[in-house]
Structure formats: C-alpha cells, structure tokens
Amino acid sequence: MLPETELNFGMKCVKLMLFVANLMFVLIGFLLLTIGLTIKSIYSNFDHFLVNHYYDASKLAIAVGIIIFFVAFFGCVGALKQSVCLINVYALLLFLVLMMEIAISIVASTMRYNLTDIVRKEMTESMKFYNADSGYLWDSTQYNIQCCGVVGPHDWDEYSTEFNLTKVPRLLMDSRSDDLLSSNIAENVTVYDVQIAFRVPTTCCINESCESQHSVYSEGCLIAITYIINECALLLGIGALCIAFIQILGIIFANLLAKSVRKLKTQIEVERSERRQHIYEQLANAANSKQKVSPVLYTPTSSEA
Template sequence: MQFSEVTKGVIKYLLFFFNFLFLISGLGILIAGIVVLHDVTDFNHFLDDRITAPPIILIIAGLLIFVIAFFGCYGALKESPKLLYAFAFLLAIIFIIEIAVGIAAITFRNDLEGILNTQLRQSMIRQNKDDMMAWDTVQKKLQCCGIDGPRNWFEKNETKEAVPASCCRPQYIDRDTQNCLNAAPLYMDRVYTEGCLSKVHDRVASKASILIGVGIGIAFIQFMGIALAIWLAQAIKKEAAAS
C-alpha cells in the first residue's frame, strides 16, 4: 500500500488529535478511579479486595496514559517508526488493562450482593471495635440500620432496645449517653428502618457501572489510536525504503 505525503500528513495530525483525546481520557480515568475509590472507602470493611482493586488499577492506568501519549506525539513529530510502534504497544497494554477492569467490574458487580451479605452478617456476629466503627460509619452515612433493618440488631442482642446509636435519627439521640431514646420496635419511627445491605449494594454497584463505562468506553477510543500509530509508522518506513 502506497502512502502519499498528504495521506501521511493527515494521519500525523489525526494522531496528534487522538493523543489530545488520550490525555483527556487519561484525566477522565484518573478522576473516575479517585472518585470511586474515595466513595467506597467508607465501606471497605465490608468489601472484598477484588471490588476495591479496579479503581486503583484505573488510577495507575490514567497516570500511565500521560506518559504514553508523549511517545505518540514525539514519535509523530520526529517521524520515528520505533517510537510509534512503542506507543502502539504501550497503548495496547493499557487497552487490555481497561477491558480487563471493565470485565472484572461486571463480574464483581454480579457477586457483590452475596459478598456484602456475608461480610455484614459476620461483622454483626463479631461486633468488635473495628466492626462497630464500620457499622457506625455506614449507618450514619447511608441512613440505614442493620442488614435488612433494625430488627437484625434486636435479634442479635436479644433485647428490644439494643440498636447502635448510629441507627438513630439525629433528633432522637440522647446527648448525655449518646444512645438512642426509646428505640424499641414501638418507636421505630425514631430509627432508620431501611437495611444497609440494599443501600451499600446500590451505592457500590453504581460505582462499578462507572468503572465499566469508563474502562470499556475509553478503551475503544484508544484502539483507534493504536491503528493510526501503526499506519503512520508503516507510511514512514515505506517512504524511507523508497527514497
């Protein structure tokens, strides 16, 4: 296949344009990873490591894209096939990573409810200091109580008033004892009635959807950059061979 100077110039400028998109996508991936990681940090105690790993991988990938984009721009500017092939190779690695993150997020999202249910029930049985701190954080932030509702605490503690203060609506917390005032079933209007399992699941699942969209969506944009880099490298090599 022969490449004219015009064709080569068009490919070069297209590659510069896609490198600009790569920089933007790198920033997008970085921000998405940070936002998701920050948002699920409060629930880490109840999450499997497999669920918190994808946003960390995306953060690393976002940082790498800034470096990789340099190879594309510099390789196109210097018309260096080696740099362009290096750019395409590195971009292909990021492409595979992003596809893998997207697939992993889909898999983990499907397993999420079972993982959360197990972790929440085990922590309720243990009720050590770390468990209760995690429960208090989740119940206050998501305004929920127990796994399926406050009765989980009543049943576990074998008393009609044994719910953590974090289950209580702020206006019904005793300022002196920091306990819930009259939180027995007769006063259920004073505590959060929705369980935390569904709320944590919905919150984390929505973040998984962000990872899926960002990981897979941007990966296909990068695939076009790989094709352009290889195309331009071949054009430069053919021109050098012909001269």
C-alpha cells in the same frame, strides 16, 4: 510512485490526527484516573463490608490512567522524530493498554455477581466487632445512608447485651389507629411503655430522643450499599470499555503514520539512489566521450619546413 510533496502532506495529516488522538488519550487517562480514585474512595467507606478483590478494578483503573499519560508522551515523541520504530512501539503499548482496559471491564462485571450475598456475609460478621474496628464504619454508614442494621433494626438484637446500645421502647396504644398519636389527640389515646422494642446504636435513630420504634430507620443498609457498589462497578466497566473503543483509533492512527513514514523514507532512499545512479551515469558518459575523441595530428606546412 506518489510525489514526495503528496506523501509529506498525507503524513502531516496522519501526524495531526495522532496528536489529536494523544490529546484525547491524555483526557481519557485523566478521566480514568479520576473514576478509579473516586470509586476507590467510595469503596473505602465500606471497607469492612467488602472483600479485597473489590478494590482490584479501581486500582487497575488508576494504574492504567497513569500509564496512558506516559504512552501519550511516547507517541508525541515518535511522531515528532518520525521514527518508525518508536511509532510501532507506541502502537504496541496502546494495544497492551487496550487489553488492560478490557480486563478492567471484565473484573468490574464479575464484581456484580453474588454481590448481595457477599456483602451480607461481611456486614453480619463485622457487627460482632462493633465496639472495636467496625464501630466507626457502622455508625458513619447508618448516619449517612439513613439505615439501620443489615436488613433492619432487629439485626442488632443479637448483640444487645454485648454492646452499650440505645434502648428503643415499644409503644402500645388502646386506639385503633396510629394516626391518633401523630395528631396529638391525647384524650382518646393511652400510651404504655411496657417493653423494649429493640436496642440499636444511636446512629439508627432519626432524632436524638429515639422515643419509639417509629423513630428508628426501618430500612437495612444492605440494599443501599449493594446498590452503590453495583452502580460503581457498572460505571467503571462501561467507562473502561468505551475508552478501549476510542483507543482503537489511536492504534489505527499510529499504524497509518508508521506506514506513511516508512513509505516516505523508502521513496526518499529510492530517489537518492536514482540521483546517485544518474550522476554515475553522467560521469561515465563524460569519460567515454573523451576517449572517443580522435587525436589531432599536427602537420607542418612548407613554409615552416
């Protein structure tokens, strides 16, 4: 059996590792909470373009980040009190959090499947309500991302009569090259505003004048939005998985500490029992030795007689 001092030293080392692991978990919880809040904020910018389940992973990450703070505090209390029960409960809570982090990674990964089709459908549907709920969202998206429509400016053609959209003229030139217009060689160029190229919201225009189809963003918003959502889901999935692997260390440290505490307490009880038994044996031997001593008989001498 190991000496008590050696067990104490080993338990102190494991306890120190558990405190370090708990400090890491607090930082990890803060990181996971920050990632969840950031991604939820990014997704809220495209609220009308996403279905509700796209928020599940970020909400779960926020919840797990908060739970990790309480679990880390619980682990510190268990380590200080050297309670095997508290430490075992702490290890169980870590395991449950580990399962939740794996669930975050799975949910974030599934979000990437059929993402383009889902977002395209939601964006096309939201264009019908441009003058209502989705107007601000469409304007802010097109202005910030510098895009127009779902796949291009012509996506707004269907709604040109319903909404008050900006008329963009189509420029027809009798020259062979568009470079003549940009080089301001007006003597060889004749420009005719003969028809409307398309009607778009003003946020599709590169400048305020929006004088031609070349002054409108030609790229649609679908590619940019799906890229942002895809990268956020990838970041959340990989981050949760990495945190889960790190958290396995905490479970190992908790089990080692519980084992050390259990071993030390068992050895202390054994030593107490041995000391108690030794005391009982000493008392019994003392009692037996007193009984074995022969009585001294007093015999009077002749003078005393």
